[in-house]
Amino acid sequence: MGEMNYSPALKAKLEKANEMLAAEAENYTRMLQADLVELAVVLSDRDYERVAVVAYNIESRAGTFGWPLVTGAAGLMRDLMEEGRATSPTMAIIRDSMALMVRDNMKDMAIEGRVLLETLRAAVTSEIGIRNTGK
16 A cells, blocks of 8 residues: 555644554553542442443553453453353453553553463453453
8 A cells, every 4th residue: 555645734633643642541541540549449349330440441442542452351241241240250360450451551462361360261261251352
């Protein structure tokens, strides 16, 4: 594919949008950490409605800001909830694993994070079966 010829005005808008996204990405790690703290609290409080909301928020935003492994882990948490397993100990294990991914800065698809995610996926698969875990 060839290079696109954008007008100077559109190039300026795209550059501004990229700058804004980069600034948001810098702040996202702190937001993600806050979401993980909230997730620990609502899991402890057994507020499963809120767990679903926080897990969804993490799943939907993390990949955008360079955390696809966290997105995958949050998706596994949601898979458990969809299968009626919100009280499973695996939920806390997934939450702790996401915190480990953030603590160790496992952005993108770091090998350690991929191994961790595949281990979580295997645990969820054995708990609920193969369907819904192929994300």
